[in-house]
Amino acid sequence: MQLCFSDKQKKVFMNGKKVLFVSSELVPYLPENPVSLMSYEAPRMVNSNGGQIRIFMPRYGNINERRHQLHEVIRLSGMNLVINDMDMPLIIKVASIPKERIQVYFIDNDEYFKRKATFADADGNLFPDNDERAIFFAKGVVETVKKLNWSPDIIHVHGWMASLVPLYLRKYYADEPLFSESRIVTSVYGKDFEGELDTTMIDKIAFDGIDKEEISALSHPEYNNLLKVAVDHSDAVILAAEELSDDLKSHIDNLSVPVLPYVSLQEAEEAYTNFYNTEVLK
Template identity: 30%
Template sequence: MSGSGQLGGGLKLRVLLASSEVHPYSKTGGLADMTGALGRALARAGHQVGVVKPLFRGVRERFPELRRMDWRFDLPLGDRRVDAALWVHEPEPRLTVYFIGHDGYFDRTGLYNENGRDYADNGERFIFFSKCVVHLARYLPWRPEVVHVHDWQTALVALMVQHERRAGGWMDAPRTCLTIHNLAYQGYFPAWTYGLTNLPWTYFHPDCAEAYGQLNCLKAGIATADRLTTVSPRYAREILTEEFGEGLAWLLRRRQGQLRGILNGVDYEEWNTENNPHLPASYSVRDLRGKTVVKAGLLRELGLPEEVDVPLFGMVTRLAEQKGLDILLPALHEMLAARMRFVLLGSGEARYVEALEGLRARYPGKVGVRFGFDVGLAHRIEAGSDFYLMPSRFEPCGLNQMYSLRYGTVPIVRAVGGLDDTVVDARESVERANGIKFHEYSAGALAHAIRKALVLYEHPALLHRYRVNGMRMDFGWGRTAGEYEAVYREALAAPPLVWGG
């Protein structure tokens, strides 16, 4: 089986994707973007695709064309039975989105948490959701050949499918593929939660579902999925090391032969510099003048002086340690004395909100921050900034650096994960350079990279070349979906995994 990324070759596949969030129905981050775009790309290539997700609050109101199917789930959950409804949406040919409707579990203010606190029953919620996914995979009339699950919320599907194959008479069970979007989030729950799976306790073992006396959902999936992927090639290598392996490097090294890194794609229908409803002006690689109009509007929107000749650094991020806030804040305190401005849109930990408000107060007219989630402003920051900061401690893939490249905004990134895979520094290729990389995780290294950007800004012809190089990069979903298709075919061509724990 070839590892080619060519999409659509050979017999068409039947694939069921399972994810807790899918764009445009519900989203907290890149997981939703990836699953939504992958489903569309596979369907457009001619494959039959189903996507299954929870029916979260507000979806039916925003998508009134959803219809309820004559199908009810009645499934064991520990020592009781729980029922749920099935809703469907068919946004385009060969693509069906299935929604698991259970108001008690999913009709809530947040997807996973509320007021900064995770829901106490998250283990129960997503064990039940995983059971619904397996039930669909077994009984849908179109018989999926591959079930592709994402992160800890659906990782137990792989174990459940394997058990049904071995003990439940499901001889033609589909192959399973688990994509690890972020190894830091593993789905840890008390040991008693495992009983809700109704699986034999023989799987609650340090080589499978148990870790430090608790249920570890992601670990169970890593141990039992037929194929494993990450969202960038470098991250697939990094998680085999103790530094990035989050306690599971030993298990991932054991499964290394079935592990592959596939770089996420970008939906260029949305992230487009021309005729974009979120941007006040259009521009292109042939004519960048509209980018200055976007910059002026962004400065005005965030209450900063409209001096478009001052270099502007932007960031759209979760306010979390992973994203490099611990080195960003001291680096900015050092660098904002220079002729530059900084804008940020984000939400997350209160300590970072407080620190950013303090930064804005200390540098009035130089710092603009907005807290919360605003799709339009995110586009305008990506497009209106001159430089885009991503000083992540680790970054499985990262999408914002790819968005900024398409928008002609030069990314400044730490050389980890997908950031290293997508950004080209001048030290790697003077001709192809499109960004600035640094390696050491420190405020000093980030400040040095910002100084490089300020020098680059003083050389307009060179800055223009960086921008054009970035805008010409192609991270479209055709390539990415083709690589997933190759993984599916490899899994189907090989015997199913049998967990030997």
Template identity: 35%
Template sequence: MSTKKRILFIATEMSPYLELTEFAEVINKLAIKSNDSGLEVRCIMPRFGVINERRHRLHEVVRLSGINVSVDNDDYPLQIKVASLPNARLQVYFLENEDFFKRKQIFHDDDESWFEDNALRTVFFCKGALETVKKFGWPPDIIHCSGWMTGLIPAYIKTAYKKEPVFGNSKVIFTIGENTFTEKLGADFLKQAVINANIKEKDLEAFKEASNTALFKGGASFADAITFGAEKIDKKLVDEFAKVKGKKVVPFKGWDSDLTEYLELYNDLAGK
């Protein structure tokens, strides 16, 4: 049996598949550096329609098929595809759904209008990622979430999935990045985000504004550790989370950092 510590990256974006901010490249480097450092690494991200399946050699993982994800009283089929990260021996898993991720735009249509179902897409991705890990039967020691679309995952692990053995020893890191949208996820976001009986709307109070800042705030509130992943971060978040009792906080050290600060955090939280 492997004694390696396991780290799971759950990201909205990751180079070379999708690059919305500079942090996409950081996630790529972190995954490779973690793998090279002796950690067992897996990555999960949405399979947006702009990600070229042929170019990146994605293929369906048949053994993981058959998952349905229930969101807002509807069931949506989850298809899982996988690719090998270029120049690294590690797997990236892509979550796909015809309704939410097949379109050839990401969060806005061709007229720059915000998709009305971005809230449902977010809930589906966060729940789908955790259901995928359950299907793996692969308990991660560290779960590193990045990108606003992963904001609900720390909350879900501490509430909706707190009784799941696969997450029983998982420590969660959440990266606060730069704001990339000004719209809201809608008045029903909290109701839609309640995915089972172990979570209530009141548990999600930090997310109530349903804004980019709120997604970061909520994710950071439930995480065991926080990192700052950009130079330009909402000042309210910096003021609130730069020093938090009971949480390890890693400041942003520039785009040219060798990322050692992350490896130290992973090893610290994993108990090495």
């Protein structure tokens, strides 16, 4: 039986709860699609129901910094992240979504995110360093939240570029006290790209001391396998698409964590709030 709460009850349940949203894409900074729309709607729902939020996304080169008034946060920038034995400078930028008074943090690096596209070139070919971009993004988010000294109750992950966040939190940052009580939720969307990322991705993650057996699926780093690794290290899963591959759906069905079935955007506020309160935060 699905529990239903009034608006007043939802505010009480979410009041003061801290939710970190980590997303591949977000409107209004990128075009509308299922990931970018829900990555906007979910934080808006929590914000309007009394929760505290932080949103992180990559600062792709096709985001218009002037139009959206992005500016660098010097006190958070300046750190180097080691990616496959290379020092890569971390730049943090911030902007606000005026209509909602929601602040968004952008993970930036000239090598990974300066190009004027998100995931693929003009011919539709995936960028060959998408694997390193995903590793950099995951580590950049966690390191920035550590600098903010902000301990989230829920960490909600959207989109494949963010899919390594659960793995890194549970393995690389396993001893970080700031996240010891955090619950990780991964939203699973329909297949977002064809083909595979760089086949040495598993070695680059193993460089960070993560056992290859934990991520054996990434021997073939295609979309479904990235999401399998994400849900394997999550405390709850949300099905954010009506259609998922049989392989991925079967994998999720065999998990021993709460799963929220697909709901429409119109039903999302009620369903997500109930799920957070009764399944994720229980």
